[in-house]
Every structure is written in structure tokens, then in C-alpha cells.
Amino acid sequence: GAGVSQSPRYKVAKRGQDVALRCDPISGHVSLFWYQQALGQGPEFLTYFQNEAQLDKSGLPSDRFFAERPEGSVSTLKIQRTQQEDSAVYLCASSLSGGPYTGELFFGEGSRLTVL
Amino acid sequence: TQLLEQSPQFLSIQEGENLTVYCNSSSVFSSLQWYRQEPGEGPVLLVTVVTGGEVKKLKRLTFQFGDARKDSSLHITAAQPGDTGLYLCAGGGGSQGNLIFGKGTKLSVKP
Numbered sequence: 171g172a173g174v175s176q177s178p179r180y181k182v183a184k185r186g187q188d189v190a191l192r193c194d195p196i197s198g199h200v201s202l203f204w205y206q207q208a209l210g211q212g213p214e215f216l217t218y219f220q221n222e223a224q225l226d227k228s229g230l231p232s233d234r235f236f237a238e239r240p241e242g243s244v245s246t247l248k249i250q251r252t253q254q255e256d257s258a259v260y261l262c263a264s265s266l267s268g269g270p271y272t273g274e275l276f277f278g279e280g281s282r283l284t285v286l
Numbered sequence: 287t288q289l290l291e292q293s294p295q296f297l298s299i300q301e302g303e304n305l306t307v308y309c310n311s312s313s314v315f316s317s318l319q320w321y322r323q324e325p326g327e328g329p330v331l332l333v334t335v336v337t338g339g340e341v342k343k344l345k346r347l348t349f350q351f352g353d354a355r356k357d358s359s360l361h362i363t364a365a366q367p368g369d370t371g372l373y374l375c376a377g378g379g380g381s382q383g384n385l386i387f388g389k390g391t392k393l394s395v396k397p
Contacts, residue, residue: 279327
């Protein structure tokens, strides 16, 4: 497809399990962003890649969160030892622009994580 | 920590009414974007404003960036049920260096 694709769309995990969320950005987009959106809230910044380089990871809430984009295309957000407070929708966005805020962000539909 | 405060948090109106939603901050931004998000989907960009005092129109939607680039407003004329959704403002180029979002205004337009 032509848009940003995220998988899985829904994930239920038991507390303590590890999860991996995948993002396929729009082909050719330089920048890739991960946001966390809690119910009824706006998206909160987690991390930002420019090609394969992770330029900003200041929003990652703890060292249980890890993101990578090894070939500058597909990205994976990994959460280790999930906790109930990790329950949220995880949004991936890509942008043609190389800057952290200068271009239009194209969002995927999100991965909804529920931790029991 | 920079904050973008949006008001009102919820708005329920009848079809045909006009409305204005606000996005305010104590910080200066280089640019401000407005997105609309529907349930189960990601946000979709409506507009980007970059110049203080700038006004942009998109059909029935009018966006304004404050002179000091700290605030913005979105005005919708003759709202329609299709305008229903979560309206998010996002500021870029502030001290945090990335795009930060407000909590949004949830708009419901009833036929």
C-alpha cells in the first residue's frame, strides 16, 4: 500500500511479556517517528529516526523501551517486561523531510497494546 | 517541559453551527500544525502555519497563528457531521526539538 503500515493492529500481552511492534513507512521517507497515545489524550513523542540513525530517544519512558530502524526503512518498537501502564496505542509516522518537525507527518493506524 | 493546551476539551454542537477551538502555549514555536483524528485511525494533517499572524483557509476551516507564534485557533463555519473527530494541534521547533502534540479537542457534530 501507499501509506504507513503498522502491525499488529491489536496486541494483548500478559504483564511481564515482551512485545514487538512493526512499522513500514512510506517508501522514500527519511524521517520516522514513534508516538504513544493513551486513551483520550494526544500523541506523546517517543523517538525519532533520520534514515537508520536514532537522533532523539528522549521520549522513551524507560529502558524497557527500545526502537530500531537498521536499514533506514522498517522500524520496530520493542517493549520488554510489559507493565499495565504501557497499555496505549502506539503510532508510527513517517515524513519525507529530514527534520524532526518541518514536514507533514503521515501516520499509520496504530498498534493498540493492552497489558493484562 | 513545553505544553500545548487545547480548549475546549470536548465540544458537542448541532449541524450548521460555527465553532472555534484554541491551542495555547507559553513557548514560541517555529511552526504549528493542525491534525484531525478519527477513531481507530492515525491523525491526518490539515494545515501547517509558520508565520506569526498567518491565516490559512481550507474550505470551511480557518486557521490562525498568533502574532507571537505561541498560540493558534481553528474556526469551523457551518459545521457538518463529517467534521466530527479529535482535533490536535502540534508545535514544532520549540526547545524540545521535535513535534509535540496537545491533548486535543473532541468535536461531535450532530445532524
